[in-house]
Amino acid sequence: MAAPAPAQLAPATMLTFDRTVDRRLVHRAAVSEVFVTDTQEVGEDHFTAAGQLPLCHGYYSDHTPGPALFDPLLIMEVCRQASTFGSHVHLGVPLEHAFLVNSWSLTIENPDALLVGTGPGELLLDERVHRTTDRRGRLKALRYDIVLHLGGVLAGTATIDVSVLPAPQYAALRHMQRSTPPPLTVDFAPGERASLAEAGHVGRTSAENVVLADVRTTEHDVAARLDASLRNGGLFDHTYDHYPAMVLMEAARQAAHLLDGAPLTALDSTFTRFVELDAPVHLRAVREPDTGRIDAVFTQDGNPVATVSLTTLAPLPTTTLATFA
Secondary structure, three states, X not given: OOOOOOOOOOOOOOOOOOOOOOHHHXXXXXXXXXXXXXXXXXXXXXXXXXXXXXOOOOOOOOOOOOOOEOOHHHHHHHHHHHHHHHHHHOOOOOOOOEEEEEEEEXXXXXXXXXXXXXXXXXXXXXXXXXXXXOOOOOEEEEEEEEEEEEOOEEEEEEEEEEEEEOHHHHHHHHHHHHXXXXXXXXXXOOOOOOOEXXXXXXOOOOHHHOOEEEEEEOOOEEEEEEOOOOOOOOOOOXXXXXXXHHHHHHHHHHHHHHHOOOOEEEEEEEEOOOOOOOOOEEEEEEEOOOOOOEEEEEEEOOEEEEEEEEEEOOOOOHXXXXXXX
């Protein structure tokens, strides 16, 4: 694969990569976790955005040796940030509103475009938004259809579906589902993470980025317990009252790595419930023998809370599988 050339900016948009946008408008606490650099409104419910992909990042760059590719989950995060920023700036959604991810998908149509070159990646996004309102005309949900260009070439597409809730409605929903206030990530003291998977077995070099424990594998499936470090700034940038979608994506990706170890090229995820911080979360990932697709189901208290389907570039021989007692 040849290294991509620098992104060619469309003259009509002139998006820049000079500085990141206001961290508050992408729902981030740390400036270092902001990747969107610019947006421009094109028309009604249509905007473009630019994002810079860092060459080195403690979470997104921490992968076992292989082709130096920009992380697809980083691209998904840029899509989330750009959609959130565009909703506040171009669609007028108030800053205090919450965005609840119902589903999202990403398809890398040109894996060569993800090859890391000598400088940060320059990602261009073209986003069209579809609104859902209630009978009174109040915004209920948004769907973003996104076309992605990286290094001046088409890289793929993404979709994101979110519910939009004012802060009081979000608080009422959380109380209705739990009947008690949800604990926060800051309420949990750091402790020993027992039975954690070995970093190299799940495609990581740092144990801080491992999110699976009590792993059991066979040739075609993986069972594990979610065990993510709440102090990992790449996964938990700010205080949460639930596990965010990206943590579940990482858990599914690590389970997929145990099954074939190949780079991720597509994902399709549905999130049906809040994943609570104070009850165990289990996942089972199964590889379909005919297609090679890997389907992961997350459960909590015996109820399904999320599903993730993953496609990888090319399965590796099953002799590379790591097996845990």
